[in-house]
Amino acid sequence: xxxxxxELSRPLRVAVIGAGPSGFYVAESxxxxxxxxxxxxxxxxxxxxxxxxxxxxxPDHPKIKSITLQYEKxxxxxxxxxxxxxxxxxxxxxxxxxxxxxxxxxxxxxxSDRNLGIPGETLKGSYSATEFVAWYNGxxxxxxxxxDLHNVSSVAVVGAGNVAIDVTRIxxxxxxxxxxxDMAHHALVALQHxxxxxxxxxxRRGAAQAKFTTKELRELGExxxxxxxxxxxxxxxxxxxxxxxxSADNTVKKNVEILHEFAKKPLEGKPxxxxxxxxxxxxxxLGQESITGLKIERNRLDENQNAVGTGExxxxxxxxxxxxxxxKGVPLQDVxxxxxxxxxxxxxxxxxxxEAVVPGEYVAGWIKRGxxxxxxxxxxxxxxxxxxxxxxxxxxxxxxxxxxxxxxxTALLEARGVHYVTFDQWLELDQFETEAGKLVGRPRxxxxxxxxxLEKLKLRI
Ligand code: NAP
Numbered sequence: 001x002x003x004x005x006x007e008l009s010r011p012l013r014v015a016v017i018g019a020g021p022s023g024f025y026v027a028e029s030x031x032x033x034x035x036x037x038x039x040x041x042x043x044x045x046x047x048x049x050x051x052x053x054x055x056x057x058x059p060d061h062p063k064i065k066s067i068t069l070q071y072e073k074x075x076x077x078x079x080x081x082x083x084x085x086x087x088x089x090x091x092x093x094x095x096x097x098x099x100x101x102x103x104x105x106x107x108x109x110x111x112s113d114r115n116l117g118i119p120g121e122t123l124k125g126s127y128s129a130t131e132f133v134a135w136y137n138g139x140x141x142x143x144x145x146x147x148d149l150h151n152v153s154s155v156a157v158v159g160a161g162n163v164a165i166d167v168t169r170i171x172x173x174x175x176x177x178x179x180x181x182d183m184a185h186h187a188l189v190a191l192q193h194x195x196x197x198x199x200x201x202x203x204r205r206g207a208a209q210a211k212f213t214t215k216e217l218r219e220l221g222e223x224x225x226x227x228x229x230x231x232x233x234x235x236x237x238x239x240x241x242x243x244x245x246x247s248a249d250n251t252v253k254k255n256v257e258i259l260h261e262f263a264k265k266p267l268e269g270k271p272x273x274x275x276x277x278x279x280x281x282x283x284x285x286l287g288q289e290s291i292t293g294l295k296i297e298r299n300r301l302d303e304n305q306n307a308v309g310t311g312e313x314x315x316x317x318x319x320x321x322x323x324x325x326x327x328k329g330v331p332l333q334d335v336x337x338x339x340x341x342x343x344x345x346x347x348x349x350x351x352x353x354x355e356a357v358v359p360g361e362y363v364a365g366w367i368k369r370g371x372x373x374x375x376x377x378x379x380x381x382x383x384x385x386x387x388x389x390x391x392x393x394x395x396x397x398x399x400x401x402x403x404x405x406x407x408x409x410t411a412l413l414e415a416r417g418v419h420y421v422t423f424d425q426w427l428e429l430d431q432f433e434t435e436a437g438k439l440v441g442r443p444r445x446x447x448x449x450x451x452x453x454l455e456k457l458k459l460r461i
Contacts, residue, residue, distance in 0.1 A: 006394045011037035011079070013404040014389075015101040017088055017332070018108035019044035020051020021375050022365025024071040025382035026105045027080050033390060039406055040080045041101070045087035046140060047421040047453045048429065049075065051109055053375060055139040058166040059181035060173065062443065067375060075423045081406065083413070084421035085450070089333030091418045092409075100409045102398045103360045103389050106335060106344055106351070107382070110327035110366040116158060120285025121323075129157065129167045129324035136170060136191075138184030138446035140453075149194035152320045156294045158282055159324035160203030161211040167322055168201045169219060172226035172272050182443045198273050199226075200316055204281040204299055204307040207235040207259045208245055213374075214254040221262055226272035230263040234278040244305070280314075281307060282321070291319045327371035335361075343370055349385030350392070360396050362389050419459040432456055 014030060016023045019042045030038045048054060050068050057064045075082050086092060097104045113128035115121060127147065135142040149171075157168050170178070175192040183191075203210050210217075221228055235256070237245060245256060262276065277296075284295040293315045299307040329344070331337035336353045338345045344363045345352040351361040364382040366372075373381075402408060413420050421429075433444035447453050 006036075008036055008398075010401060010404060011039040012103070012393070013101045013399060013406070014038060014040045014103045014105065015097050016040060016042045016105045016107055017044075017097070018051060018106065018365075018367075019049040019082060019084070020107060020109050020365065021053060021067070021071075022107035022109070022368075022378040022382050023051070023105070024049075024074050025379045026107055026364050026386055027077075028074050028379075029383045029386035031074065031077055031079060033386070035390065036393070038079055041083055041406070041409065042075065042080060043083045043086045043088070043092075045085070045090075047085040047426065047450060047457075049082055049084065049423070049426055055134055055137045057137075057375070058133075058170065059137060059183035060169070060178065062181070064375060065182075082421075082423035082426060083410070084426060085454075086413060086418060086420050088335075091413060091416060091420075094332075094334040096409075096412065098360065100399055100403045100412070101360075102396060102404065103362065103393075105362045105364055105382075105385060105389075106332065106367055107363070107365045108329070108332060108367050110329040110342060110371045112328045112330045112342070113323070114326045114328050116282060116323050116325060118282055118284055120287060120291070123285055123287050123291050124289060125152070125287075125291040125319055126285050126321045126323070129159070129163050129322045130327060132167055132322050133163065136183050136187035138187070138448040140448060140450045143184075143186060143448040147190060147320070149190050149196055149320075151195060153195050154198040154200070154316070154318040155196055155320040155322060156200045156202060156282070156316055156318040157322045157324055158202050159326070160201065160205070160209075160278075161324065161326070162213060162216050163327075164201055164324035165212045165216045165220065167324055168199050168274055169223065171196050171199045172220075172223050172274050174225040177224055180442060182437070182446060184446050184448050186448065196320075197271065198275065198318075200275045200277055200294075200318060202280050202282060202296065203276075203278045205305065206237070206241065206278050206301055207256045208237065208241060208248060208252050209301075209305055210255055210278075212255070214251055214258065217255055217258050220274060220276075221258070221265070223270075223272075223274070225270050226274050227267045227270045228262045228265065229267070229273055229275045230259060231277070232260075232263045234280075235259045235263055241301075279307070281309065283309075283313070285321055286315065291321060294318050294321055327366065329367045329370075341370060343367055349381075349388050359392065360389075362386075419454060421453075421457065421459070425457050425459075429453055429456060
């Protein structure tokens with residue numbers, strides 16, 4: 001921090017673009033610092049706050065979702081204002097942000113996904129886990145998406161991260177297990193009529209290289225209606241693997257131990273089966289118009305623990321493929337973007353344009369570092385970016401006092417006919433959802449359409 005903090009005659013005006021975990025942690029860090037009075041606008045293109053906690057965290061993980069109680073406290077602070085249903089690039093430009101705020105943080109996460117780059121990926125029945133997760137969580141971009149689970153008996157989930165585990169678990173759970181969650185109503189109905197009996201989760205590397213965390217793996221062994229199948233030879237470690245395991249972290253050790261336990265566990269004749277396959281890569285999705293199978297190749301690990309194909313192939317009899325090989329950021333209009341990494345280029349959180357730091361613009365969360373870590377990991381990341389902003393403050397060009405008045409940006413939005421949603425209005429939606437939930441014994445029944453949200457708030461006739 002600079003030795004002579006800048007004296008401000010008014011609160012520092014900060015825009016945070018994206019009201020997910022990273023956005024809330026940026027706001028929290030700004031509130032916690034004691035050097036400057038602040039006034040924070042937390043903007044989101046959706047009328048609802050909480051980003052991936054509402055639309056990404058699995059519906060059967062309510063404990064992780066309870067973090068929203070902390071976010072609610074942040075949003076209720078008089079120094080913070082939520083402005084939902086405001087889209088950068090449509091309702092506001094980057095130039096507007098630069099004019100009306102002293103500093104801007106981009107915390108929009110990573111809403112797209114990576115491809116496998118194999119033939120057949122565009123066939124009907126081949127989807128990204130990102131879409132599937134957003135659909136079952138009632139994301140407003142996907143209420144009309146259809147996943148033909150009624151006519152599919154076997155699904156392959158490609159990837160060995162926590163998202164792959166979430167998707168596998170949701171496909172394998174019974175209606176009873178899901179009906180007490182806040183899963184979107186349309187997904188609950190579709191899953192109730194699901195014909196899926198076999199789910200194949202495919203890891204291209206070995207048991208010791210899987211990305212999932214132990215708690216999530218263990219949960220797979222607790223499914224009421226699904227047995228776990230593992231080929232012992234696919235989780236066996238050779239001498240080099242054993243050696244590597246000795247120096248591995250506890251998560252890896254525990255994962256390997258649990259996978260070995262699963263491999264030994266006798267089948268209980270449950271109606272569904274989860275096949276955890278290791279050292280296999282999909283090489284082609286087979287079929288003409290729809291999927292008839294997935295061709296996979298057996299892998300071995302090279303000396304750097306990377307997967308190398310062995311030329312040995314097998315076909316899995318699946319008719320749906322969900323690729324869960326990582327999220328990817330998407331560009332914001334006029335904002336620098338690195339398409340290869342799927343992030344806004346930055347130096348520890350300061351936005352870069354080419355080699356140069358862009359004064360007053362910062363990033364935090366997945367759009368800063370890529371899609372890694374759990375919800376809480378974003379706290380440290382956001383705090384780091386806020387610290388840099390405070391260090392830069394003495395040299396930042398500040399907005400004019402009139403523009404920096406909180407009423408200026410809302411007047412601009414109103415003049416542009418934008419129906420922005422305030423936090424109090426979100427709380428009304430929240431109440432609608434939770435009351436609808438009470439009637440059917442669920443935590444909430446999510447409103448999945450923006451038009452319906454706005455109607456409920458009488459913002460559009
Ligand atoms: P992830 O943890 O990075 O896992 C991606 C998986 O895809 C890896 O197993 C990776 O294998 C595999 N993969 C990548 N490219 C592939 C290819 N071409 N063919 C086959 N496999 C490929 O990503 P994620 O599961 O999307 O999760 C994102 C982040 O959210 C993670 O930090 C995760 O822990 C977090 N998350 C947490 C929870 C929770 O706490 N409950 C729930 C969901 C997500 P390689 O290792 O070989 O590259």
